[in-house]
Amino acid sequence: MKKLKLILLLSLFGVVAFAQAPHYCDSVQADFTSTAPECTGNSVTFVNSGYSHFNCTYEWDFGASSSPASHIGEFPPGVTYTLGGVKEVTITVTDVVTGCVSYKTHGIMIYENPTVSFNSTSLTPCEYETVDFTNTGSTGAGWTYTWDFGEGAIPSVSSAENPSGVYWTTSGSKTVTLNITNGNCTESTNLVINVNEAPVVDFTTNTPSCTGYDVDFTNLGSSAGHTFSWDFGTDATPLTSTSENPSGVVYSSSGSKHVSLTITNSITSCSTVYTDDILIRETPTVSISSSGDDCLGSSYDFTNTVSTGAGLSYSWDFGEGANPQISAAENPTGVEYTTSGVKNISLTISSVYCSNSTVDNVEVYATPVSDFSSTAPVCTGLNVDFVNTGSTGGHTYAWDFGADATPSTSTDENPVDIAYSAPCTKTVTLITTDILTGCTDQISQNITINTTPTVSFTYSGDDCVDAEIDFTNTGSTGGDWTYEWDFGEGATPGSSTAENPIGISYYTSGTKDVLLTISNGSCSNSSSQTITIYDTPESDFANTSPQCINLGVDFTNTCTSTDVTFAWDFGADATPATSTDENPMGVIYTTAGNKVVELVTTNTITGCSDMSTTTINIQETPVASFTHTDSLCLSATYSFTNTGSTGTNLYYTWDFGEDAIPPTANAENTTGVYYTTSGWKYVSFTIGNSNCSNTIIDSVYVYDTPDADFASTAPECSGLPVNFTNTGDDVNVTYEWDFGANASPATSTDEDPQNVVYDMHGTKEVQLVITHGITSCTDTVTHTITINETPTASFSSTAPVCGDEGVDFSNTGSSGSNWTYSWDFGENSQPSSSSAENPTTVTYTQGGSKSITLNITNGVCSNSHTESIEVFEFPEINAGNDTTICADASLLLGSPEEVGFTYLWFPSSTLDFDTVAQPLASPEAQISNYILVVTDAAGCMSQDTIIVTMLPSAIANAGPDYDICSGDSIQIGTGLLEGQMYFWSPVEGVGDTLAPNPYVTPAQTTVYTLNTYYPGCDTLTDQVFVNVHQMPDVHATSFVDQDTIEIAEGEQIELIVTGAIQYEWSPAESLSN
Incomplete structure (x- = not known):
């Protein structure tokens, strides 16, 4: 027989009471940290941070909507949450050896991550076509929306959830961005809108125009790849058109016409409409009458017979040959024509803007042409013949020949042999008449009858060649006459237009025919005479000049003329002064210079003579003398100066004697002559011209010179x-x-x-x-x-410097590739020396005055320079120790002020002053990093930083109220907020009074008070009500009333329980219910 042990599990108010409670002890202590707060869908990492060891097991509960929801093991994978809110995450650590269990629950915040998507009413709109956008992502209170519609959008941005009426002023690909956020989590998405270019629409016309006129339209907008739709408005013919540039549109009524052009892109179907008003004005009506046909030269009158009144203007064109040609009068009169024939008369009547025209005609009969020519002008005593050069055939002629004519009139067409008895201007008139039309023409011309002149002259007589002869007119004289003289062969001048020419000469001899013609331009007459011109003997001679003073000059006549006499004049200072010999000899001159000699040869028969002159030169006999520098030293230079005769016609010859350099010269005055040996030197000087010369000799002495070295x-x-x-x-x-x-x-x-x-x-x-x-x-x-060169040693530097700032040195002395440099930078320097010309970044480990030495050398010469520089220590500063303060608290930064220091704090937005040593800081962020920069009197700066962590405001959340059974435990409170301190009261029944979410086991209904605070900060409180229900008194038995019942296999027994209202048996196997 088997024995069955029955264990009763009873439930009251849905609370399950287990037979065995967990065992708590100090061998483990559960805790953890996380990367929360985080957004939904993003991974949160949890790390065990409690006390445990290798015999422990770990159970994680990640709270609602987590994936995974839980994990067994110390190291959980990344956890994601599908819903937002506070998530209670619990880690349970169990010591498998001791059975000790530790729990820790923290509340983490998971913010809702938005979903972002949207659609638009069009993905390929045209420019200026409006598009509406609809958010299909997160919606409702708590979300904000930021739209960016891309380049050229109107508006460019929006904060509406579903913006509408957005359009673009430019074409192309536009990226539309939607950003959705709740202040903690943000997501965005893009949509590409391809904006098609809208056609450009504009047009021009030749308006304003008038009714009945053609109106042309020209498209100024988009052209190729587009279609066109025109609407020309009321009373237009045609009313519409699909041409790009329609022309010849006619309006039958006046007024403003509403014209529209629609241009549509053939590919994108984007279209643009442009409308403009054009003005059509009324056109006047036109009709005319005239005074009828008439002869050429008669006047005509014209009359407008239709549109008349104010506001109209008139433009007449009277046709070819009209005078006036045009008129602006409404009814013009007195119009004449210069040509015959049918004349087209046009009248245009215009309002301010419109005009209309008509054409009529009149006939102008041809007027006969009256014209003639004659053989005038003629001179007195000659007849005149007249020839009609005007109209012939069918005409009559009436001539009047003017004063002194015989006959005085004629009806012949071409009258001849008309004689005039007196000179003067005569007026001749011809009237020609057309036999058929009676039209006449008259012409008058003046002809001239001129006077014939008388011609005679006298002259001053026959004369020699080259003599001057005068001529005198003794015929017609006066301002109307002109004179033409021809003086014959060899005359100078050969002709003249003077009335009485004088000074006429002949260069050849013989008889000369002289002709005089007198004229008044119409009539002329001539007369001639013969005159005789005699030969002139020639005069010329030769001589033996140039010659010197007091030497004889001979003269020789070189002409061959016969029957002549000679007269000589030999010029100044000559002996003899004159002569009549043909060839005088031995003429002596007592002075030098140019002498003018004259010879006159005279013909003994005609008395004609000729004279010739020649200039001869009489030269001086030069005087030779000179001076020279005193006796000089060997190799010293001598100067020789002419003191005798001088002049451009003289030559000079020097001989400077033995061992002279140069030995000779031809200059008038010579310098730079020296001797290569000492002693007496004899110098010869000759002055001469082409005929005369003179010589003198002098001496100089040359001394020896000392030797210098x-x-x-x-x-x-x-x-x-x-x-x-x-x-x-x-x-x-x-x-x-x-x-x-x-x-x-x-x-x-x-x-x-x-x-x-x-x-x-x-x-x-x-x-x-x-x-x-x-x-x-x-x-x-x-x-x-x-x-x-001894080098110049000097240098400059970037000192003074601060602390370990590098000092740069620059050589300001001798520089170049041939110099070497040796620097000593003084104590505490790094490096201590250098061979660079301009060493840089030399640092010092200690401050103070540093002695710097530069030595410069080229291996031959050297130089050194030493000077001191100053290295200042960085100022010692203290911004303060990093610290933590309570929420919304202030604190004093820095340390007491140092004399000579200037202070600068930043960021300055949360400081009362940013240029004091100890400003009062009121940080707003959780972590604030304040930087202090201090500058001392030397300009050296130091920097220090203080980090101020501001604790958040404490949060007291004791959790919801609970109902529990007597003897049960319940976890109250919420998750741990890092750094916040917790204390629960009363302490009775509280598992851990310092935990944020302890387990409590109250003996009776209890109100627990939670005190929360950050160390040193204010305390907040909250309460939770735990209602404790007493356990039912349950008694389970059978009809045998024993706790343990033994029955045979397959036997049934009834189990009986009392003292409760709801029951749950376990195990359920072999029970009926």
């Missing part, structure tokens, strides 16, 4: 002394030294000068002049010495 201690460096030693003559001599540029002293008269210093380097030319004490002869020697 020296040595020195050069080369040397600039600034160091140089010594000089004379190595030339040293007896009866003096010394003059010139040491060249930049020397001190610059000169000396010592024989061996010492300690000459040069302050500049370079090549120096040193000159020594030695002078003989008796002859004063000198010798000069110049030697070049080298003064090497």
Whole structure:
């Protein structure tokens, strides 16, 4: 027989009472941290942070809507939540050895993560076409929406949930972005809208126009790839058009016409409409009448017979040959024509804007042309013939020949042999008449009858060749006459237009025919006479000049004329002064210069004569003398100066004697002559011209010169002394030294000068002049010495500097590839030395005055320079220790003020002052990082930082009220907020009075008070009501009333329980209910 043990599990008010409770002890302590708060859908990481060991097991419960919902193991995977809210996460740690169990529950915040999606009423709108957007994602209170519609959108952004009426002013791809947030979680999405370009619409017309006129329209907008729809408005023919540029549209009524053009893109179907009003004005009506046909030259009158009144203007065109051609009168009169024929008369009547025209005609009969020619002008005594050159055939002619005519009139077409008895202007008139129309024409012309002149003249008589002859007119004279003279062969001038020409000469002899013609432009007459021109003998001669003073000059006549006499004049200072010989000889001149000689030859028969002159030259006999510099030294130069005759016609010849350089010369005055040997030198000087010369000899003495030379201690460096030693003559001599540029002293008269210093380097030319004490002869020697450059040592630096800031040094002295540099940076320097020309970033481990030395050398000369720089210490500052403060609290930062320090704090937005040593900070963020920058009097700056952590406001949440059974435990409170302190009261029945969510086992109904605070901050309280129900007194038995009943296998027994209202048996197997 088997024994069955019955264990009764009773439930009251739905609370299950287990037979065994967990066992709590101190071998484990459960706790954890997490990356919460987080958004739904994002992974939260949980980390065990309690006390446990390797014999422990871990059970996690991640709360509602979590995935996964739970985990067994110390290290759970990332957990995501599908719903937002506070999630109670519990870790249970069990020591498998001791059976000790620890629980820890924290509340974490999961914020709702929005879903973002939207749609639009169009994905391919046209420019300026409105589009509406509808949010299809998260909606409702608590969400905010931020839309960005992309470039060219109107509006460009929106905060509405479902914005409408959005359009774009530019075409292209537009990215529309929607951002949804609840202040904690944010999501966004994009949608691309392709905006098609809207056609550009504009047009122009030739309006304002008038009724009945063609109106043309020109599209100024989009063209290729588009269609066009025109509506021309009322009374238009045609009313519409699909042409791009319609023309010839006619309006039958006046007024404002409403014209619209719609342009549609053939591909995108985007269209744009443009409407404009055009003005059509009324056109006037036109009709005319005239005074009828008439002859050419008659006047015509014209009358407007229809539209009349104010506001109209009239424009007449009377046709070809009209005078006036046009008129603006309404009814013009007195119009004449210059040509015959049918004339088209047009009248245009215009209002301010519109006009209309009509054409009529009149006939203008041709007027006969009256014109003639004649053989006039003629001179008195000659007849005149007249020829009709106007209209012929069918016409009559009436002539009037004017005064003094015989006959005086005629009806012939071409009258001839009309004679005039007196000269003058005669008026001749011809009237021509058309036999059919009676139209006439008349012309009058003036003809001239001129007077014929009389011609005669006289002259001053026959004469010699080249003599001047005068001519005098003795015929017609006066302002109306012109004169033309022809003086015949060989005349100068050959002709003349003067009435009485004078001074006419002939260059050839013989008889000459002279002709005079007198004219008034119409009539002329001529007369001629013969005159005789005699030959003139020739005069010319030769002579033996040039010649010197007092030497004879001979003259020879070179002409061959016969029957002549000679008259000579020999000029100034001649002996004899004159002569009548044909060839005078031996004429003497007592003075030099140019002499003018004259010969006159005269013909003994005609008396004609000729004269010739020649200038001859009589030359001086030159005087030879000269001066020269006194006796000089060997190699010194001599100057020789002419003191005798001088002039451009003279030549000079010098011979300077033995060993002269140059030996000879031809200049008038010669310089720079020197001798290569000493002693007496004989100099010869000759002055001459082409005919005359003179010579003189003089002497000079040449002295010996001393020898100059020296040595020195050069080369040397600039600034160091140089010594000089004379190595030339040293007896009866003096010394003059010139040491060249930049020397001190610059000169000396010592024989061996010492300690000459040069302050500049370079090549120096040193000159020594030695002078003989008796002859004063000198010798000069110049030697070049080298003064090497002593470098200039100087430098600058970026000092003073602060602390470990690097100092840069710059050489300001000698610079170049031939110099080397050696720096000593003084104590505490890193590096301590350098060979760079301009070393940089030299740092110092301690502050103070530092002695810096720079040495510069080129291997020959060197120089050093030392100066001090200052290195300042950084100011010591203290922004304060990092600290934590309560929510909304303030604190004093920094340390007491130091004299000479300036302070700058930032960020300054939560400070009362940002330039004091200890500002009052009132941070707003959970963690605030305040930076202090301090500058001392030397400009050195130090920086320090203080981090202020502001605790959040304490949250007291004791949790919901509970109903439990007596003896049961319940967990109250909520999850742990990091850093917040907890204390529960009363302490009776509380498992951990300092936990945020302790288990409590009250013996009776209890109100628990939760006190929460951050250390040093205010305390908040909350309460939870735990209602304790007493356990039922349950008694389970059977009809045998025993706790343990033994029955046979397969036997049944009834079990009986009392004392409760709801029962649950276990195990359920083998029970009926």
